[in-house]
Amino acid sequence: MKLLYFAWLKTRTGVGEEEVTPPPEVTTVRELLDWIRSRGGGYAEALSDLSVIKVAINQEFARPDDPVSPGDEVALFPPVTGG
Amino acid sequence: MIRVQREDFDLGAELGALTAGNPKVGGLAVFVGLVRDLSGGSEVGAMTLEHYPGMTERMLERIEAEAQERWPLEASLVIHRYGRLEPGDQIVLVATASAHREAAFEACAFLIDWLKTKAPFWKLEETAQGSRWVEARDSDDRAAARWTAPKP
Numbered sequence: 001m002k003l004l005y006f007a008w009l010k011t012r013t014g015v016g017e018e019e020v021t022p023p024p025e026v027t028t029v030r031e032l033l034d035w036i037r038s039r040g041g042g043y044a045e046a047l048s049d050l051s052v053i054k055v056a057i058n059q060e061f062a063r064p065d066d067p068v069s070p071g072d073e074v075a076l077f078p079p080v081t082g083g
Numbered sequence: 084m085i086r087v088q089r090e091d092f093d094l095g096a097e098l099g100a101l102t103a104g105n106p107k108v109g110g111l112a113v114f115v116g117l118v119r120d121l122s123g124g125s126e127v128g129a130m131t132l133e134h135y136p137g138m139t140e141r142m143l144e145r146i147e148a149e150a151q152e153r154w155p156l157e158a159s160l161v162i163h164r165y166g167r168l169e170p171g172d173q174i175v176l177v178a179t180a181s182a183h184r185e186a187a188f189e190a191c192a193f194l195i196d197w198l199k200t201k202a203p204f205w206k207l208e209e210t211a212q213g214s215r216w217v218e219a220r221d222s223d224d225r226a227a228a229r230w231t232a233p234k235p
Contacts, residue, residue, distance in 0.1 A: 006135055007205035008216045056203070059138035075135060075203075079219030082132065082163060082204025083116055083175055083195055 001070050003036070005046070006077035009053065012046035021070070029055050030064040032074065052078055084159070085143040087134065089166040091173060101158050101178055108157045108180040112187035114195045120170035122217070125210040130217075132165040132174065135203035139163070146197045150179065153193070154186040161194060163204065193230050200227040 003018050010016050026035050033055070037047040047053065055062045056075040068074060094115065102108045120127055143161055150159060158180040168174060177198070179190040206217040 004135070006203070007133060007207070056135070056138055059135070059141050061201075075138070077135065077203060078205065078216065080200065080203050081206045081217040081219055082134070082202050083199035083223075 001068070002073045004073065004075040006075065008078060009046050009076050013042045015042075027067055028064065029057070029062050029066050029068060029074075032068050033064075033076075036076075047076075054079060085140065085147055085161045085163075087136075087139050087143070087163050087165065089164065091164070092162050092176060094173070094176065097160060097162065097176060098178055101160050102180050105157055105180070107182055109182045110184035110187040111178060111180045112184070112191035114175075114177040114191050115173055116175040116195070118168045118170050118172045118174060122208055122210075125208075125212060127170060128209045128211075129167055129169045130209065131167045131207045133205045133207065134163075134165045138203050142202045143198065146194060146201060149197075150190045150194050154179070154181065154190040156181050156186065156190055159190065159194070161198065163198070163202065165204070196223075196226045196230060199223045 001020050001022065003020055005013050005015055022032060022035050026032050033047055033050055036043050054077055057066060057068060057072050059073070098111060098113065102111055118130055143163065147159055147161055150156065156179055160176065160178045162176040164174055177191050177194045179187045179194065181187040200223055208215055208217055
């Protein structure tokens with residue numbers, strides 16, 4: 001699974017992009033975020049407040065209960081501020 | 084048409100090209116977003132716009148398609164820049180052309196309102212106190228929500 005981090009999520013995790021293999025019991029967005037946070041350090045800090053984190057799966061906005069699969073591209077970012 | 088680019092754009096040339104050769108266009112509405120020098124009481128020296136290549140284009144194309152479905156547009160153009168920008172620089176252009184002004188005005192407002200809440204861009208401001216990520220505004224969500232409210 002490919003993870004992408006943008007804006008302050010990239011700054012706080014110290015990672016822009018990484019390949020990960022979460023345990024098989026991680027099947028939803030919510031479980032994935034919990035797993036990323038459990039890796040500690042910058043991940044725990046960046047994901048301390050999940051209410052300010054948006055998730056996109058394969059470039060489509062996703063909700064906490066949406067399923068995630070090993071081949072997905074999953075992006076984590078704060079609410080958007082373009083325009 | 085949508086474009087995501089680092090370079091600046093020539094407003095006059097873009098608008099001219101958008102309506103050239105189409106005499107059905109009776110009205111052209113334009114919104115241009117510029118970098119301000121003040122944000123939350125702090126002076127902004129510059130800002131850097133980050134985006135999610137791929138998803139950005141996908142979302143902009145979808146928003147534009149929705150505008151074309153909802154209003155009788157002859158043409159539309161969205162250009163959004165990324166990278167480092169300074170106060171006074173152009174950030175975004177939304178232009179909509181229609182036979183009459185009402186559709187052009189409404190579609191233009193819809194596009195910029197939706198873009199601000201759906202397109203994956205983030206602004207990093209440089210101030211005297213250091214760099215800071217701009218926070219999303221509730222007022223932007225409300226502006227976008229008016230386009231989904233049921234019509235009276």
